Amino acid sequence: MIAEIGHFALIAAFLLAGLQATVPLYGAHKGDRGMMELARSTAVGQFALVLLAFAALVNAFVTSDFSVLNVAQNSHSTKPMLYKISGAWGNHEGSLLLWALILSLFGAMVACFGRNLPPSLRARTLAIQGMIALGFLAFMLFTSNPFDRILAPPSDGAGLNPLLQDPGLAFHPPFLYFGYVGLSISFSFAVAALIEGKVDAAWARWVRPWTLAAWCGLTVGIGLGSWWAYYELGWGGFWFWDPVENASFMPWLAATALLHSAIVVEKRDALKSWTILLAIVAFSMSLLGTFLVRSGVLTSVHAFATDPERGVFILALLAVTVGGSLTLFAIRAPKLQTTGVFQPISREGALLLNNLFLSAAAATVLLGTLYPLFLDVLDAGKVSVGPPFFNATFGPLMAPVLGAMVIGPFLSWKRADFRQAMQKLWLGVAAAVTAIVLVLILSGVEGILPAVGVGAAVWIICGTLLELADRVKLARVPLSESWRRARRTPRAAYGMTVAHLGVGLVVAGVLGATVFKTESIQNMKPGDVVDVAGYTFTLDRVERLNGPNYQAERAVFRISTDGEQFATVNAERRAYPVEGDTTTEAGIHTTWVADLYAVVGEGNPRDGWTTRIYHNPLVPWIWLGTIVMSLGGVISLTDRRLRIGAPSRRRAPTSGSSSPAPAE
Amino acid sequence: MRRLLYFLPLVICLGIALFFYRGLDLNPRDLPSALINKPAPEFSLPALPGRDIQRADDGLARTDLTTGKPVVVNVWASWCIPCVAEHPLVDRLAKREGVTVHGINYRDRPDAAAAWLKRLGDPYAKVGKDESGRVSIDWGVYGVPETYVIDGNGVILYRHAGALSPEILERKILPLVKGGG
Numbered sequence: 119m120i121a122e123i124g125h126f127a128l129i130a131a132f133l134l135a136g137l138q139a140t141v142p143l144y145g146a147h148k149g150d151r152g153m154m155e156l157a158r159s160t161a162v163g164q165f166a167l168v169l170l171a172f173a174a175l176v177n178a179f180v181t182s183d184f185s186v187l188n189v190a191q192n193s194h195s196t197k198p199m200l201y202k203i204s205g206a207w208g209n210h211e212g213s214l215l216l217w218a219l220i221l222s223l224f225g226a227m228v229a230c231f232g233r234n235l236p237p238s239l240r241a242r243t244l245a246i247q248g249m250i251a252l253g254f255l256a257f258m259l260f261t262s263n264p265f266d267r268i269l270a271p272p273s274d275g276a277g278l279n280p281l282l283q284d285p286g287l288a289f290h291p292p293f294l295y296f297g298y299v300g301l302s303i304s305f306s307f308a309v310a311a312l313i314e315g316k317v318d319a320a321w322a323r324w325v326r327p328w329t330l331a332a333w334c335g336l337t338v339g340i341g342l343g344s345w346w347a348y349y350e351l352g353w354g355g356f357w358f359w360d361p362v363e364n365a366s367f368m369p370w371l372a373a374t375a376l377l378h379s380a381i382v383v384e385k386r387d388a389l390k391s392w393t394i395l396l397a398i399v400a401f402s403m404s405l406l407g408t409f410l411v412r413s414g415v416l417t418s419v420h421a422f423a424t425d426p427e428r429g430v431f432i433l434a435l436l437a438v439t440v441g442g443s444l445t446l447f448a449i450r451a452p453k454l455q456t457t458g459v460f461q462p463i464s465r466e467g468a469l470l471l472n473n474l475f476l477s478a479a480a481a482t483v484l485l486g487t488l489y490p491l492f493l494d495v496l497d498a499g500k501v502s503v504g505p506p507f508f509n510a511t512f513g514p515l516m517a518p519v520l521g522a523m524v525i526g527p528f529l530s531w532k533r534a535d536f537r538q539a540m541q542k543l544w545l546g547v548a549a550a551v552t553a554i555v556l557v558l559i560l561s562g563v564e565g566i567l568p569a570v571g572v573g574a575a576v577w578i579i580c581g582t583l584l585e586l587a588d589r590v591k592l593a594r595v596p597l598s599e600s601w602r603r604a605r606r607t608p609r610a611a612y613g614m615t616v617a618h619l620g621v622g623l624v625v626a627g628v629l630g631a632t633v634f635k636t637e638s639i640q641n642m643k644p645g646d647v648v649d650v651a652g653y654t655f656t657l658d659r660v661e662r663l664n665g666p667n668y669q670a671e672r673a674v675f676r677i678s679t680d681g682e683q684f685a686t687v688n689a690e691r692r693a694y695p696v697e698g699d700t701t702t703e704a705g706i707h708t709t710w711v712a713d714l715y716a717v718v719g720e721g722n723p724r725d726g727w728t729t730r731i732y733h734n735p736l737v738p739w740i741w742l743g744t745i746v747m748s749l750g751g752v753i754s755l756t757d758r759r760l761r762i763g764a765p766s767r768r769r770a771p772t773s774g775s776s777s778p779a780p781a782e
Numbered sequence: 783m784r785r786l787l788y789f790l791p792l793v794i795c796l797g798i799a800l801f802f803y804r805g806l807d808l809n810p811r812d813l814p815s816a817l818i819n820k821p822a823p824e825f826s827l828p829a830l831p832g833r834d835i836q837r838a839d840d841g842l843a844r845t846d847l848t849t850g851k852p853v854v855v856n857v858w859a860s861w862c863i864p865c866v867a868e869h870p871l872v873d874r875l876a877k878r879e880g881v882t883v884h885g886i887n888y889r890d891r892p893d894a895a896a897a898w899l900k901r902l903g904d905p906y907a908k909v910g911k912d913e914s915g916r917v918s919i920d921w922g923v924y925g926v927p928e929t930y931v932i933d934g935n936g937v938i939l940y941r942h943a944g945a946l947s948p949e950i951l952e953r954k955i956l957p958l959v960k961g962g963g
Contacts, residue, residue, distance in 0.1 A: 399791070444791050495804040506889070719900075719901045719902055719903060720873075720903040730897075
């Protein structure tokens with residue numbers, strides 16, 4: 119009965135989305151206040167209905183209602199409660215429902231918090247949002263209904279892929295989708311602006327918090343996914359350039375570029391059509407990811423069960439959304455007037471450079487991901503583009519971004535003095551060069567690239583802190599004056615500082631994981647000892663234990679240094695009888711500057727067990743860095759002066775140009 | 783001219799959409815039908831060094847597929863995640879079901895590949911290293927992992943692209959190898 123309520127709620131939401139997509143658009147065209155206001159009530163109503171449907175699905179999973187096909191295929195009565203709940207979105211239909219939920223959530227938030235938006239812009243934005251919802255709800259109702267019943271319910275379910283039964287992955291999709299789908303709002307704002315034919319500083323300021331919120335979610339989501347890969351796949355890596363990982367990374371790159379170009383629109387009234395294009399592209403990349411994961415055109419470990427009918431439907435949805443918006447872009451964008459002009463060496467110039475390279479990086483990842491498909495379609499043979507391609511292309515494209523992100527905030531708008539900026543940065547340059555030289559001399563690693571990488575991380579962290587010091591005139595004015603300046607610095611500026619520090623941490627972590635790790639593989643029996651990077655690992659015992667829905671072999675390692683034991687880690691191999699699979703759980707002890715990482719492989723008491731032990735320096739910083747980056751985004755979001763209480767259009771242009779240009 | 787530039791994103795997007803539409807009909811997990819029930823391509827690969835000594839004496843060649851007994855050929859690489867996911871099944875196929883499984887190590891560093899086998903277990907009878915990927919292209923390998931079932935005379939009976947699943951193993955592969963090819 120409850121499943122039918124969910125199904126019914128979906129149908130009602132679909133009908134409401136139809137209203138939301140059409141009436142306000144017509145109302146905005148005619149200038150009819152009432153029709154425009156309908157956008158808000160329908161957006162909120164749609165959210166309430168989709169939420170009800172979602173609650174009905176979660177309920178079916180929690181109560182193990184195997185008369186619902188989706189539950190029978192993806193759940194099992196012995197599964198722990200957390201995974202029963204997360205199982206609701208661990209499959210194609212349920213994840214689509216989560217998609218629709220977040221889509222309507224963003225619509226409802228604009229309806230509730232966007233009070234200062236001009237009525238016509240708000241009505242058009244919500245109408246576009248309604249169109250997207252209409253497409254996705256139709257997709258669900260016609261091809262992927264999560265509430266389908268089975269006539270003869272099985273006595274128990276088929277279980278969830280054990281690799282997915284993990285706390286990291288339980289929360290990964292909600293964050294990721296928050297980011298993916300949140301970009302729909304930037305897209306809707308962009309299309310609404312194209313319809314209105316007006317893009318100005320106020321518009322950029324309204325779009326920014328939504329993009330920022332989505333970006334934060336996406337950053338955390340990608341971080342969680344990579345953390346999961348790190349400890350669950352059990353071989354020390356954190357990023358594999360898998361098509362599905364790329365699918366989440368491309369929107370992130372585009373959204374990052376969008377965040378930066380929107381600043382230029384806001385402060386300097388330039389780069390307008392470029393920013394609009396980025397908003398369209400960022401959400402298109404999200405849709406593309408959805409298509410890639412569900413259509414079966416590329417193979418991936420993460421792919422959902424696929425069927426061609428669904429593929430055609432999503433492709434049609436993709437073509438209409440992206441094709442339609444880009445057509446509108448092609449017609450309307452040339453008419454956008456730009457007043458801001460700038461020299462190449464300026465804050466705008468640095469942001470533009472950042473944009474070009476981030477976009478190029480996104481395009482490269484796109485090419486690498488789709489290349490096998492292109493060749494296949496052209497009948498030119500089947501190939502596979504592995505990590506070698508991405509490693510060779512992505513790093514060089516990121517290098518200019520990492521350089522410019524430190525210098526940019528020191529440059530003034532419009533026209534800047536490069537030499538003066540570098541004079542303020544001499545300490546950062548010195549620190550980076552020292553780091554490079556030290557690494558070259560001290561570490562045994564060959565080649566100059568690792569050293570340059572360390573230099574880059576030091577450069578970003580020092581340069582970003584120097585910018586903050588320069589802003590408050592630290593050591594140039596009395597401390598109390600610096601403190602006063604620090605308190606008056608807008609939160610958005612702190613947001614930038616924190617987010618850029620996060621980037622520095624991630625760069626350092628990535629280097630540690632790829633270049634400086636130590637690895638040791640051996641056969642061990644209880645009592646055996648292995649030394650890795652100055653740490654002594656003792657295999658204490660291997661025991662069998664029963665989990666709620668698996669049996670495991672657990673290897674307990676004692677870790678000591680200089681004869682003093684300071685940690686034990688448990689590495690497990692789990693066998694899931696229902697699903698017929700095994701997974702590995704790495705045992706990890708983190709010191710925050712390094713991870714001590716142990717995995718147990720096959721073995722038995724007579725011959726011993728294969729073990730693999732890693733010392734991964736700086737790796738925890740990858741996840742620390744992603745959290746710090748999102749934290750920067752959140753800090754920037756709390757900048758009340760500019761953000762949530764979005765300013766009225768009348769006030770916007772003056773405050774934009776007269777304030778002392780906070781960088782973000 | 784400048785106005786035409788604004789149409790560029792649309793053109794690129796339509797181009798990609800066209801490829802996707804064609805790509806929907808091509809299942810990446812399908813073998814190009816040309817190779818099914820045809821003899822496996824002629825090839826000879828050097829052995830992957832660094833494996834357990836007793837099995838690692840020689841490489842993998844076409845003659846290993848014509849021993850009269852059905853065999854399974856599994857294409858894998860240490861940098862591929864789906865390979866990790868399917869590995870227990872390959873292991874089961876070789877150790878529990880007693881099927882001869884040969885490996886083709888695709889575009890990999892030999893040391894990384896050997897370490898991978900040491901860690902996850904080494905179910906393969908022979909492993910040929912295909913560092914350039916040339917032999918895998920002859921086989922029509924689309925990506926890793928891929929699994930082929932070959933009858934005792936070197937004829938390809940079945941191919942699965944992507945990670946194996948218990949169902950594929952039980953419903954497709956086991957009947958073919960146990961049915962005597």
